[in-house]
Amino acid sequence: MTHILAAGDRFIRSAHLRKSIERALAGRAADIREIEFPWPDAPFGRVAEVNEASGTEEQLIEALTGVTAIATQLAPITDRVLAASPELRLIAVSRGGPTNVNLEAARTRGIAVANVPGRNGISTAEMTIGLALALLRRIPLSHNTLLAHEWRGEFYRLDEVGGEVKGSTIGLLGAGAVGGHVASVFAAMGADVLVFDPYLQPGALGSGVRKAESVEQVFAESDLVSVHARLTEETTHMVNAERLALMRHGSRLVNAARGGLVDYDAVADAVERGQLAGAAFDVYPEEPVDFSHRLFALAAAGHDIVLTPHIAGASRETANRAADGVAEEIRRFLAGEALLHPLVAAPGPAWPGAGLAQR
Structure with missing residues (x-):
């Protein structure tokens, strides 16, 4: 037996x-x-x-x-x-x-x-897309105002409204099982998708998806950057202060891959100075998280920061x-x-x- x-x-x-x-x-x-x-x-x-x-x-x-x-x-x-x-x-x-x-x-x-x-490629990809849409349309922030019994008209002011996927440039760092699916969905929604992946095979990109020549190009050209790389010594803190500074004022960042890929202190700095209009994270450098980190204070203060407890792959x-x-x-x-x-x-x-x- x-x-x-x-x-x-x-x-x-x-x-x-x-x-x-x-x-x-x-x-x-x-x-x-x-x-x-x-x-x-x-x-x-x-x-x-x-x-x-x-x-x-x-x-x-x-x-x-x-x-x-x-x-x-x-x-x-x-x-x-x-x-x-x-x-x-x-x-x-x-x-x-x-x-x-x-x-x-x-x-x-x-x-x-x-x-x-x-x-968990599809599950994580769909969660990433959900986090991006939540940021672009300010869904969690406006939801919380209703829970506080507030009807805040400024969410319809031109300088307060969110943006659309269609016509925006979305940059992806990695195009494997997760990033590849995210790329195809955002391209189908009408975004200009820019991907950096040194392992990307020729001809692997579909319609509406471009290959970036460098990580820096993704940050410089994108309205929203989403991280999909494996965590290695080489990719640790691939999202850092220098690269965030290349992004357009009011851009956004999503990470549902690994916490070590992102310098979260640099993200908090970028949110505080307005370089980033918002950020969404499902993963963290320490798990369970360090609730004393500035990101939680910034989210509580009304910044567009969406936080979930590492559930992207859970379906x-x-x-x-x-x-x-x-x-x-x-x-x-x-x-x-x-x-x-x-x-x-x-x-x-x-x-x-x-x-x-x-x-």
Whole structure:
């Protein structure tokens, strides 16, 4: 009997993972166990040498006894956990960036690792578009005035009204699974979309989308800039004071990617001096956030600052894609087929789990 662990949390539930695995295996014999960790009700964090993990090494070691494959989003898969789980042959991670997995330790032990890239691409793209529209049309600010029982006519004054997407220039820093969808939607709405992405393939841009030659060009020409890059040493604080100073007076900024991409102190300065008419953020340098940061004071004082608690990728569809994605990787592994999205390939001409699902 093949033993599989569905290690869920309160977004991608263990029962959800189990059902997806059962569908993928189509009745083949397998013992699917469940464990569930407390994220997002309890913040994820660092566990030993891995990041963005939920639960403890001790819990996972006990649950992995005799297990061949694990499906998880946030389980802390550390070197210690792998050393204590000699029968584990596949780690299927239901996210794009598996920072909760020690990939080198898995590679050393010949354990295959697969992920689900782009699982939340549509969800994050739609949230980004929503944040941009909220800024352009001043929706949260005007909503709050009604909650305060105020009917403020100045929202219809020419110097107070918002703007439209059609005819504006929207700059995107990155055109992957999220940025590419944002680009196509804004282009369809009539915007001139300007994209900087050094990895962009020739011919990948659709109608209404232009390729920028530099990051600085995006800031200089855009009415609204949205960030869609991966966080690396090179991209940390790619949105900084120098680049914000290149933007047109009264422009706007959106970040639903990673908090470390943006210098939030520089953003607060730009809002205070009017360089930025508004900014919208779903991600932050520290999570949970530092509520003493000036951005919160500026938002409370009536500036157009829209803040949400890192929920851009949170949709039922994202959870479904994630669970189905890891289930398919487990099916392939156990059937001896090549993984769709291998991060670490197990050594040898065939996967170690080949044929296990039929036993």
